[in-house]
Amino acid sequence: MTVPVSASRTPCGPDTTDASGAPEDPGGPHPPGSAEVSRRWRRGRIASAAALPAVLLMAGHGLVPNRPGHLGSLVESFLPWTALVVPVLLLCALLRRSATAVVAAAVAAAVWCSLFGGCLVDRRAGGGDLTVVTHNVDEHNPDPAGTARALAASGADVVALEELGDATETYRKVLAARYRYAVVRGTVGLWSRYPVDDGGPVDIAPWPRALRATVRTPxxxxxxxxxxxxxVRLTPASGFGAGARNASALRLAGALRAEPLPRVVVVGDFNGTTDDRALTSVTSGLRSAQAEAGAGFGFSWPAAFPVARIDQILVRGVGPRSAWSLPATGSDHLPVAASLRL
Known part of the structure; x- marks a missing residue:
């Protein structure tokens, strides 16, 4: 007996219609929530793509050209602030429920930590034979006497000041109560509890802005x-105008290369960070007390809301034990200090 075959069925194999007679999806049912997972990966792609330049900048900042306008130096001066990309991406990920933005934030965080993660660790230790403070006191400081008293109260063995200006005699008078030995050359000065010899200027500019002295410690x-x-100056016409600063750095580097003593401490306002490639002539042969024995970045300028560390304590043949910033004075810079093992 012949059995008729319905046109809606295949002659062999399972029935592929559902109860309503509609054909089922030949691929089978999708896993629950798979469409939502797909949407989460598609969301936030624009924000994640916008993060790419920041990640490339962090990873390849050395490739940013320094001419014209010293753009590379400008980027490197504020490179730690690229960390702000990470919370922005995480906020986008939260608002958009975007897995893509989470991954982008993780990549940005990993690259940043490879550059600056060590700065998040407190590297300060006890001990030290010589405490040094350096401070750009600001020639327009409204209270030079108060600034001098605060620096003397720090207990430092050696105090170095920059941008003395018309208040030089005020600093001399106030600091003399604690520091018996002093040498001033132009706009910079050095005060010490220990004897100071050979205090002479270092030629880095058309007028005296640097000195070199021998401190006779115990x-x-x-x-x-x-x-x-x-x-330095930042202008639309010339960009990051650091040419004069770079030339003064080269002159300072020459004096450092000629220094015969094995133990060297270099302090002052560099108008630039140790990340700035243009200052490599000075920084390459020295160690940063803040980078080696500080906590955090030690930003020192501007005092009201520090965004960069341009005031430095660098050493050679000396071991940094700790580094820190002092409370604000009447200056637009923060004083910075370090304890050194000789």
Missing amino acids: KGPVAVFVAHLLS
Whole structure:
């Protein structure tokens, strides 16, 4: 007997219609929530793509050209602030429920930590034979006497000041009560509890902005350089105008190369950070007390809301034990300090 085959069925194999007679999806049912997962990966792609330039900037900042306008130096001066990309991406991920933005934030955080993660660790330790403070006191400081008293109260063995200006005699008078030995050359000065010899200017600019002296500590002589590198200017016409500063850095580097003493301390206002490639001539042969023995970035300028560390304590043949910033004075810079083992 012949059985008729319905046109809606295949002659063999399982029935592929549902109860309503409609064909089922030949691929089978999708896993629950798979469409939502797909949407979460598609969301936030624009924000994640916008993060790409920041990640590339962090990873390849050394490839940013320094001419014209010293753009590379400008980027490197504020490179730690690229960390702000991470919370922005995480906020986008939260608002958009975007898995893509989470991954972008993780990548940005990993690259940033590879550059600056060590700065998040407190590297300060006890001990030290010589405490040094350096401060750009600001020639327009409304209270130079108060600033001098605050620096003397820090307990430092050596105090270096930059941008003394018309208040030089005020600093001399107030600091003399604690520091018996002093040398001033132009706009920079050095005050010490220990004897100071050979205090002479270092030629880095058309007028005296640097000095070199030998401090006779109980553990032997230390060459101390106090420098105030020339200022930089940011203008639409010339960009990051750091040419004069870079030239003064090269001159300072020459004096450091000629220094015969094995223990050297270089302090002052560099008008630039140690990340700035244009200052490599000075920083390459020295160690940063803040980077080696500080906590955080130690930003020092501007005092009201510090965004960069342009005031430095660098050493050679000396071991940094701790580094820190002092409370604000009447200056637009914060004083910075370090304890050193000789």
